[in-house]
Amino acid sequence: MNAIEALTTRKSVAMLAEPGPDKAALETMIEAAVRAPDHCHLRPWRFLVIEGEARARLGDVFAEAERLRAPDTPDAMIEKVRGKPTRAPVIIAVIAKVDEHPKVPGVEQILSAGAAAQNIMLTAHALGFGGIWRTGKPCFDPHVKAALGAREQDLIVGFLYLGTPVRAPATAKDDIHDYMEHWAG
Numbered sequence: 001m002n003a004i005e006a007l008t009t010r011k012s013v014a015m016l017a018e019p020g021p022d023k024a025a026l027e028t029m030i031e032a033a034v035r036a037p038d039h040c041h042l043r044p045w046r047f048l049v050i051e052g053e054a055r056a057r058l059g060d061v062f063a064e065a066e067r068l069r070a071p072d073t074p075d076a077m078i079e080k081v082r083g084k085p086t087r088a089p090v091i092i093a094v095i096a097k098v099d100e101h102p103k104v105p106g107v108e109q110i111l112s113a114g115a116a117a118q119n120i121m122l123t124a125h126a127l128g129f130g131g132i133w134r135t136g137k138p139c140f141d142p143h144v145k146a147a148l149g150a151r152e153q154d155l156i157v158g159f160l161y162l163g164t165p166v167r168a169p170a171t172a173k174d175d176i177h178d179y180m181e182h183w184a185g
């Protein structure tokens with residue numbers, strides 16, 4: 001698939017099966033991720049590949065976090081939360097490493113990590129994989145952040161769920177003129 005086709009056809013895929021991206025595919029995704037624009041070359045990101053048994057450990061962390069956040073949560077709901085990371089063969093957690101900088105405010109560092117995340121999504125699509133970028137409460141949870149080695153000032157910008165699409169996503173066509181304007185002063 002050429003680059004323009006990848007850029008203009010990506011769709012999220014929530015139902016993902018084995019096989020997930022292998023080592024070579026994952027490395028290509030990270031090569032693309034680190035091509036994201038990055039003001040002052042801060043490299044404000046970490047990419048944690050979570051696969052195999054590590055997904056169950058991430059599920060335990062999600063469940064612990066839910067219990068800590070809302071101690072009265074019914075057990076069935078805790079188990080549902082625990083199972084979330086097993087929805088795909090591979091997850092990449094993208095973490096924005098946010099530091100004080102005289103020229104680059106934190107929001108730019110977060111945007112940079114977000115651009116890196118999107119490069120991963122697009123590379124996955126170009127390689128024939130499906131994926132969906134998810135956040136939810138775990139991204140902003142101190143227990144989850146600590147388990148992933150993120151500092152208080154860092155932000156988990158997303159959990160990128162990746163695998164083989166169970167079925168092809170419906171194609172959608174936006175009318176770009178709903179969003180595109182020419183500004184001439």
Ligand SMILES: Cc1cc2nc3c(=O)[nH]c(=O)nc-3n(C[C@H](O)[C@H](O)[C@H](O)COP(=O)(O)O)c2cc1C
Pocket residue numbers: 010011012013132133134135136157158
């Ligand atoms: C920062 C961010 C966080 C998101 N979090 C979630 C999420 O937690 N759960 C979810 O179902 N979709 C989430 N989405 C939306 C999906 O990734 C996806 O974009 C959406 O389902 C629309 O599908 P499309 O990408 O094919 O247009 C998030 C998107 C972004 C950019």
